[in-house]
Amino acid sequence: MLAYIARRIVYVVPIVISVALVCFLLVHITPGDPLVAVLPADASQELAAQLRSAYGFDRKLPVQFGLWLMRALHGDLGNSIATGRPVLAEVMRAVSNTVTLAIAAAIIGFTMGILLGLIAGYFRETWIDKLATSFAIAGVSVPHYWLGMVLVIIFSVQLNWLPAVGAGPGGSATWAWDWAHLQYLVLPAITTSVIPMGIVTRTVRALTGDILSQDFVEALRAKGLHERGVFRHVIKNAAPTALAVMGLQLGYMLGGSILIETVFSWPGSGFLLNSAIFQRDLPLLQGTILILALFFVFLNLMVDIAQAAIDPRIKRG
Amino acid sequence: MSELPLSATADAALQAAPATKARGYWATVGRRIRRDKVSMACALVLLLIFLSAILAPWLGLEDPYKGSMIRRLRHIGTVGYPLGTDELGRDMLARLIYGGRLSLVIGILPVILAFCIGTSLGLVAGYVGGKLNTAIMRTIDVFYAFPSVLLAIAISGALGAGILNSIVSLTVVFVPQITRVAESVTTGVRNMDFVEAARASGAGPITIMRVHILGNVLGAIFVYATSLISVSMILAAGLSFLGLGTKPPEPEWGLMLNTLRTAIYVNPWVAALPGAMIFAVSICFNLLSDGLRSAMDIRN
Numbered sequence: 001m002l003a004y005i006a007r008r009i010v011y012v013v014p015i016v017i018s019v020a021l022v023c024f025l026l027v028h029i030t031p032g033d034p035l036v037a038v039l040p041a042d043a044s045q046e047l048a049a050q051l052r053s054a055y056g057f058d059r060k061l062p063v064q065f066g067l068w069l070m071r072a073l074h075g076d077l078g079n080s081i082a083t084g085r086p087v088l089a090e091v092m093r094a095v096s097n098t099v100t101l102a103i104a105a106a107i108i109g110f111t112m113g114i115l116l117g118l119i120a121g122y123f124r125e126t127w128i129d130k131l132a133t134s135f136a137i138a139g140v141s142v143p144h145y146w147l148g149m150v151l152v153i154i155f156s157v158q159l160n161w162l163p164a165v166g167a168g169p170g171g172s173a174t175w176a177w178d179w180a181h182l183q184y185l186v187l188p189a190i191t192t193s194v195i196p197m198g199i200v201t202r203t204v205r206a207l208t209g210d211i212l213s214q215d216f217v218e219a220l221r222a223k224g225l226h227e228r229g230v231f232r233h234v235i236k237n238a239a240p241t242a243l244a245v246m247g248l249q250l251g252y253m254l255g256g257s258i259l260i261e262t263v264f265s266w267p268g269s270g271f272l273l274n275s276a277i278f279q280r281d282l283p284l285l286q287g288t289i290l291i292l293a294l295f296f297v298f299l300n301l302m303v304d305i306a307q308a309a310i311d312p313r314i315k316r317g
Numbered sequence: 318m319s320e321l322p323l324s325a326t327a328d329a330a331l332q333a334a335p336a337t338k339a340r341g342y343w344a345t346v347g348r349r350i351r352r353d354k355v356s357m358a359c360a361l362v363l364l365l366i367f368l369s370a371i372l373a374p375w376l377g378l379e380d381p382y383k384g385s386m387i388r389r390l391r392h393i394g395t396v397g398y399p400l401g402t403d404e405l406g407r408d409m410l411a412r413l414i415y416g417g418r419l420s421l422v423i424g425i426l427p428v429i430l431a432f433c434i435g436t437s438l439g440l441v442a443g444y445v446g447g448k449l450n451t452a453i454m455r456t457i458d459v460f461y462a463f464p465s466v467l468l469a470i471a472i473s474g475a476l477g478a479g480i481l482n483s484i485v486s487l488t489v490v491f492v493p494q495i496t497r498v499a500e501s502v503t504t505g506v507r508n509m510d511f512v513e514a515a516r517a518s519g520a521g522p523i524t525i526m527r528v529h530i531l532g533n534v535l536g537a538i539f540v541y542a543t544s545l546i547s548v549s550m551i552l553a554a555g556l557s558f559l560g561l562g563t564k565p566p567e568p569e570w571g572l573m574l575n576t577l578r579t580a581i582y583v584n585p586w587v588a589a590l591p592g593a594m595i596f597a598v599s600i601c602f603n604l605l606s607d608g609l610r611s612a613m614d615i616r617n
Binding site: 014015029138140144146251254256263278285297300 | 455458459460462463464465466467470471472474475476477547550551554555558559560561574578581582585586588589591592593595596599600602603604607
């Protein structure tokens with residue numbers, strides 16, 4: 001097991017470096033001068049050159065990348081051009097809000113998905129299966145930002161039950177676990193949960209169906225095992241794959257929250273990304289994407305390890 | 318004497334055999350999908366949306382760009398404006414139908430482009446193998462380290478707003494996914510006997526890839542690509558929704574949804590209409606892709 005973990009970690013190193021390279025290059029595919037956001041329109045050539053060397057833009061690209069990577073390794077992702085504050089601190093504060101949202105959505109989406117998937121897989125080709133499957137397809141096909149709007153229309157505008165935007169009373173950006181804050185979480189979390197719900201339902205349904213049609217299930221039933229025991233075998237066999245899918249989905253929720261956070265003005269990483277894009281705040285853009293991508297890589301690593309821990313066949317492969 | 322009836326039945330079997338002509342693979346797939354009611358209904362809905370988008374200028378609709386300050390945000394069912402008007406008093410029905418033109422193009426084009434690029438890359442990687450395979454597939458792996466929404470927004474955000482940039486960024490998102498599928502199906506086919514036979518009879522690598530492999534892997538890659546259209550539609554409209562795609566006053570579903578957000582307190586259901594269009598197209602493509610997949614799975 002330890003050897004497997006070591007092997008996986010070694011494999012992650014080149015991925016992390018290339019992810020950093022992609023994030024670094026992002027700034028260099030942007031049209032125009034990256035300094036345009038800080039430089040006044042009537043700035044002299046001297047001032048521009050001075051700033052360029054202060055930000056290190058005057059050096060060769062590989063040198064810039066090396067320096068940037070070294071600083072990033074020490075936790076220095078530069079300062080936001082718009083606010084002047086350190087990028088890392090801004091991103092981490094926003095990410096914690098996104099994590100709150102993603103975890104709430106994961107609890108809803110995964111529970112629903114597993115339940116619907118198991119039921120659909122057990123009652124294959126019946127109306128229950130059809131209902132659960134349609135629900136799943138609707139979940140993966142719905143433009144989630146639109147669903148967010150529709151939920152706001154129903155529950156905030158028409159019924160006036162839940163707040164429409166923000167993450168706390170009075171536009172507070174710090175999270176707390178009380179009803180005053182929780183009521184702000186309900187709609188964004190439900191909206192975020194529909195895609196993972198659909199995907200987990202489809203995965204679990206397919207897995208359950210496959211497992212139930214295998215010979216060993218027949219044998220278990222033949223030897224007189226009660227349905228609950230069979231069910232346990234199904235869960236055991238479906239777990240590794242289902243876990244991998246759910247891990248990936250959690251990563252997508254963390255990284256892909258920008259649309260939902262924009263709809264609900266949720267002060268998370270996606271919201272930060274949005275403002276970084278529109279204020280042309282390139283260090284912030286770069287830093288946010290880097291951190292989110294690293295989260296994703298890390299999560300994938302954890303999923304692989306967890307999967308190997310459950311399923312001994314993986315380690316040998 | 319006892320052999321006579323036997324040979325008679327064998328004879329009858331021989332004569333009966335050619336009576337039903339063996340159907341080709343694609344003919345069977347076509348027949349199976351035509352029998353699938355859900356797929357046919359989806360195809361019909363999509364056909365309707367496509368046709369109305371293409372024929373929009375000849376449908377006698379209102380001008381989708383012409384606004385009026387005195388008839389802003391009319392409700393659904395208003396005389397003359399069956400689907401109401403938007404925040405600038407423009408006819409919603411016309412804008413939704415005209416909106417299909419851009420929305421469908423920016424949603425589907427990235428998948429078509431990625432299908433061409435990804436299939437070529439995957440085919441070459443899978444057939445040639447060795448170092449070239451490693452080079453292509455490891456590069457592809459890097460893009461897998463980003464959640465697709467994040468990657469699309471990162472590229473779009475860095476390149477700046479615009480239709481072309483949004484198409485480019487979505488293509489970049491889908492190329493790795495299609496390449497992976499294409500590579501894996503190609504690797505599965507390349508060691509089969511008929512490929513060996515083609516090589517033995519002197520066919521060059523290009524001919525083998527084009528004639529012998531492509532025909533056998535294209536179906537699987539195609540079905541996979543159709544399943545991406547739904548995601549692509551949602552993401553393309555999403556980029557416009559964020560202000561990274563289409564620019565006003567162009568009618569496009571994602572952008573319309575964004576500009577109408579301010580109207581949800583005044584006329585909520587008109588504000589939700591563009592999203593319903595995205596939903597309809599996306600779910601139809603998903604169901605059609607599922608139908609196609611099960612129709613192509615002849616073994617069941």
